[in-house]
Amino acid sequence: MSTSELALLLQHSDTTARSVIQETAAAAGLMWKCRWSLCAEYNIKATELCPHCGRDRDGHPLRDVQPGCWPVEDELWENLRTEVTAHLRQQGFDPLPDAVTFPWVSDEDAAPWSLTRLVLHYGGIQRDYKIHLERTEISDLLEQVAEAAEPSSYEYLRILPR
Numbered sequence: 471m472s473t474s475e476l477a478l479l480l481q482h483s484d485t486t487a488r489s490v491i492q493e494t495a496a497a498a499g500l501m502w503k504c505r506w507s508l509c510a511e512y513n514i515k516a517t518e519l520c521p522h523c524g525r526d527r528d529g530h531p532l533r534d535v536q537p538g539c540w541p542v543e544d545e546l547w548e549n550l551r552t553e554v555t556a557h558l559r560q561q562g563f564d565p566l567p568d569a570v571t572f573p574w575v576s577d578e579d580a581a582p583w584s585l586t587r588l589v590l591h592y593g594g595i596q597r598d599y600k601i602h603l604e605r606t607e608i609s610d611l612l613e614q615v616a617e618a619a620e621p622s623s624y625e626y627l628r629i630l631p632r
Contacts, residue, residue: 473514476500505529524568524594532569532591535628538619546618547629550611555631557608561601567592570599572612572627581612583627591628 471479476495483491492512495501501512504520506529511522518526525531536542558566567590572583585603589596603609615627 471500473500473516476514502527519591519594519596521594521596524591532628532630534630535571535626536615536619537574537621537625537627538616539622540619542615542618546611546614550608550615551629551632553607553611554629557603557606558631563590566631567597569628569630572629574621574624574626577623581609581616582621582623582625583612583616585609585612 476491480488480491492501492503496503496512500515502515502517504511504513504523504525505527506520506523506525509520509523509525509529511520513520513522519532520526534547536547554570555566558570569591571589571591572585573587573589574582575584576582585606585608586600588599588601590599612627621627
């Protein structure tokens, strides 16, 4: 069953049937149930974060995601956090987003993450953020992170501003 077929089935079901469909779909691996006790919403398999509360599949709040085979030095990671936070403040973000995700774009660049299209997280809401970060301190730091961590293809990077 495709995601669109599942969505259509859920759309045309009453409350009782919807509950049975969601539980069955979760048991079949087509959906997952948020494990945060205050949420417990069902989500389509392809979603990484619950759109209702913003937590991950295990019910954990957003957290940094360091890609790659090797840990990044704390000082380098904190420098990246500082620069991302400063950039957001300079752009007038108030409040700051809960997290910023740099999607993976290519193995061919020094830093494999997007410098033009990021994802800002506000709880369960994700917003695309179009910006040009080429030739900035952030792009330099991302190159250093890539060199240190040796990320695999399609590994994104997420950092929580402070």
